[in-house]
Amino acid sequence: MLDPELCRQARLSRDARFDGHLFIAVKTTGIYCRPICPAVPPRERNVVYFPSAVAAAQAGYRPCLRCRPDSAPDSPAWRGNQTTLERALRLIDEGALQEGSLADLCERLGIGERYLRRLFQQRFGVAPKTYALYRQCLFAKQLLHQTTLPVTDVAYASGFRSLRRFNDAFRTHIGLSPRELRRDHADRTPGLTLRLAYRPPYAWETLRDFHASRHIDGLEWVGERHYGRCLTWREARGHFTAEHDPDHHRFDVTLELDDLRALSPVVRQIRRLLDLDADTRTIEAHLAHALPGLPLVEGLRLPGVWSLFEAGIRAILGQQVSIAAARRLVTTLVETLGEPVVDATDRARYHFPTPAQVAASDLAFLGMPESRKATLRRFAAWFQEAETSRDPSTWTTLKGIGQWTADYATMRGASHPDIWLGGDLGVKKALPALEGLDPGAAAPWRSYLTLQLWTHSP
Numbered sequence: 001m002l003d004p005e006l007c008r009q010a011r012l013s014r015d016a017r018f019d020g021h022l023f024i025a026v027k028t029t030g031i032y033c034r035p036i037c038p039a040v041p042p043r044e045r046n047v048v049y050f051p052s053a054v055a056a057a058q059a060g061y062r063p064c065l066r067c068r069p070d071s072a073p074d075s076p077a078w079r080g081n082q083t084t085l086e087r088a089l090r091l092i093d094e095g096a097l098q099e100g101s102l103a104d105l106c107e108r109l110g111i112g113e114r115y116l117r118r119l120f121q122q123r124f125g126v127a128p129k130t131y132a133l134y135r136q137c138l139f140a141k142q143l144l145h146q147t148t149l150p151v152t153d154v155a156y157a158s159g160f161r162s163l164r165r166f167n168d169a170f171r172t173h174i175g176l177s178p179r180e181l182r183r184d185h186a187d188r189t190p191g192l193t194l195r196l197a198y199r200p201p202y203a204w205e206t207l208r209d210f211h212a213s214r215h216i217d218g219l220e221w222v223g224e225r226h227y228g229r230c231l232t233w234r235e236a237r238g239h240f241t242a243e244h245d246p247d248h249h250r251f252d253v254t255l256e257l258d259d260l261r262a263l264s265p266v267v268r269q270i271r272r273l274l275d276l277d278a279d280t281r282t283i284e285a286h287l288a289h290a291l292p293g294l295p296l297v298e299g300l301r302l303p304g305v306w307s308l309f310e311a312g313i314r315a316i317l318g319q320q321v322s323i324a325a326a327r328r329l330v331t332t333l334v335e336t337l338g339e340p341v342v343d344a345t346d347r348a349r350y351h352f353p354t355p356a357q358v359a360a361s362d363l364a365f366l367g368m369p370e371s372r373k374a375t376l377r378r379f380a381a382w383f384q385e386a387e388t389s390r391d392p393s394t395w396t397t398l399k400g401i402g403q404w405t406a407d408y409a410t411m412r413g414a415s416h417p418d419i420w421l422g423g424d425l426g427v428k429k430a431l432p433a434l435e436g437l438d439p440g441a442a443a444p445w446r447s448y449l450t451l452q453l454w455t456h457s458p
Contacts, residue, residue, distance in 0.1 A: 007049045010035045016249050017199050017281050020073040023050045025061040032056035037067035051075070054124045054134050062175035063138070068145055070138040073197050074277040084109060085119050088128070094265045097132040098159040136160065137173040139264050144182045146194050149260075151178045157260040192257070194267060196242075197250045198276040201299030204244050206455060207274075210303045213323060216331050218350045219338070230341055230351045231306055233269070236262035237351060239341070240270060251276070272415050275301035283417075283445045287452070290441035294434060297455050302447055304415050308390060309383050310352045311413025315405040316375055317368075329366060333358075336365050355384035375400030411447045420446040430456040 002022055010018035018035045025032040025048040032050065033039065050056040053069045063069045088109055096105045105128070106113050120128045140158035143149055149157065155166035155178075170178050204225075212222045220229040221241070228241030238257035245252055253270060257263055271277060280299050287296060305311040317333070318326035337357045338350030358380035363373040378398055392414070395406040404423050411419040420439045421427055430453040431437065442449040 002049045002051060004049065008044060008047075011047070012041055014038075017279075019197060019199050019249075020075045020277070021051075021199075021279070023053055023056045023069060023072075024048075025050060025056050025059065030061055031064050032061040032069060033064040034067040034069055034072050037064055039064070039066055052124065053138060054126060054131055057134055057173060058125050058130075063141065065181070068142070070142040070145070071195060071197050073199055074271070075279075084111060084116075085123060088116060088119070092128065092132045093135065093268055095159055095261075097129060098136075102128060133169055134173050136264075137170050139267075140166070140170060140178065141174055141181065142194065143263075144178055147192055149192065151182070153260055154178065157263040159261070159264060192255045194253050194255065195245075195248075195250050196253055196267070196271060196274075196276055197248075198274075199279060199281070200249050201280060202244075202246070202249070203297050203299040203301065204246065206297055207301050207303055208244075214327055216327065216334050218331075218348050219334050219352060227274070229306065230349055231266065231269075232351050232354075233262040233266050235259065236266070237339075237341075238266070239349070240266075242270065242274060269306065273304035273306060275304060275415060278302070278417075280448075283448050286445055287442055287449060291437055291449070294437065294452065295456070296452055300448060300451055300455070302415050302417070302451060303412065305409075305412040306352070308392065308409060308413040309355055309380075311409035312379060312383070312392070312395065312401075312405070313353075313358065313376065314412075315408040316372065316379060316401065318408075319372070319402075319405060329368065332365060333363075337361055355380040359384055371400065411450065416447060418444040418446045419450065421450045424450070424454075426454045430454070 007022050007024075009015075010022065011024050014036045016036050020034075022035060023032045024035065024037070026042045027046045027048065028042065032053070048059070050059065052075070053063065053072070057063070088105065091105060091108065096108070102113055102116070106116055109116065117127055120126060120131055124131055126134075136158045140154050143154045143157060144151070152163055155163050158166070160166035160169070167177055170176075174181070208222060208224075208227065211220065211227055215222045220227070226241050226243045228239065230239045231237070236257055236259040238255060240253055240255045242251040242253045251274060253267075255263070255266070257266060278301060280301070284296050284298065284300075287294065305314060313333070314326070314330055317329040321329070334350050334352060337353035341349035341351060359377055361377070363376060366373060375398070379395070379401065382398060392406040392410040395401045395409070396403060404421065407419050407421055408424075410416045411421070420442075422439060427450060433456065434453075439446055439449060
């Protein structure tokens with residue numbers, strides 16, 4: 001439940017740390033806003049607070065055109081803590097209801113349609129399809145505000161199969177037609193550049209330095225204020241560069257993608273990669289209370305890897321070697337097996353190798369023991385064929401993969417918040433200076449504890 005007094009303070013102070021945690025609906029205008037909205041604050045008696053944009057829309061309010069709720073960071077609080085609901089939301093965000101039916105989704109979840117509908121009614125007050133459709137419309141609104149994509153391309157990128165269906169849904173859920181919204185708001189940048197917000201603080205320098213020491217030439221690029229990389233999503237290929245804008249608590253992300261149907265899940269993957277939806281204020285308050293005396297880096301974020309498969313390969317290549325040695329091995333693998341990218345700047349760029357490419361190679365070009373090469377091939381072949389391979393907890397059944405490898409890949413490839421890498425060398429080096437530390441007290445944020453300890457490792 002939302003605390004009305006806390007909501008009031010956040011609204012009046014325009015505190016960006018609450019952005020995405022609550023939405024403010026104004027009874028007299030029929031509009032809902034983010035806490036950071038620059039409009040003159042309404043009287044408290046005219047305000048209603050909602051935990052999510054979907055809930056505000058279901059109550060009959062339309063999104064503000066000034067603060068743009070479509071751009072707010074997601075809130076883990078409204079996503080819930082039920083495993084089934086969390087997985088359903090993730091699959092819907094990846095397009096499960098655009099590509100298949102509700103029955104297909106329920107079959108993947110292993111539950112009945114009636115039960116899934118009840119979960120959504122309890123959490124959002126809407127049916128799963130209504131939730132999915134509204135999320136599509138909000139993403140389309142963001143594209144209309146921030147890019148110069150034609151309306152037809154916006155519809156396609158948002159998961160709509162017909163322009164008529166898009167126009168009808170957009171007008172129903174947003175209150176304007178797509179062309180009306182675009183005509184009235186023309187502050188767009190050329191090409192495909194999106195503004196992805198986060199809640200401050202954000203320890204960009206720490207995240208940047210982490211990536212800089214591990215980035216793979218040709219696959220990734222890191223600069224003073226940016227991080228970028230080549231990417232794949234199913235059949236789609238492309239690359240992005242995220243430029244940090246600390247003054248506005250956001251990243252300006254420039255994207256190139258050869259299939260706009262993948263745009264929405266790719267953007268969500270970039271958000272995960274940069275850990276933009278974390279509430280570091282809550283996480284660090286918990287760590288400080290559970291582990292008093294532990295010096296904390298404020299705004300620390302989990303440094304993501306694009307996919308579980310890539311994270312697994314990088315973890316295997318990093319077994320029992322230094323960071324520099326692991327980086328050289330991954331670079332060699334990418335340059336040898338990765339798909340080259342045609343770049344107008346003439347820079348050599350590559351996509352990360354696929355499971356099929358790794359499984360089919362003898363990996364003779366890697367200077368490492370044959371047993372480690374066999375582990376790589378075994379892992380790639382299994383990942384290519386087995387549905388259970390998407391769950392890293394099952395990886396330890398493969399010869400050559402231990403708990404550290406599976407946990408490291410889970411933390412970075414899935415951005416799991418509660419992974420404790422107690423066997424990691426960097427963590428072991430940091431622990432003697434923190435006598436009496438109980439990692440269990442840090443749950444459910446032990447991944448962030450692990451990262452904090454890495455920053456203290458000598």
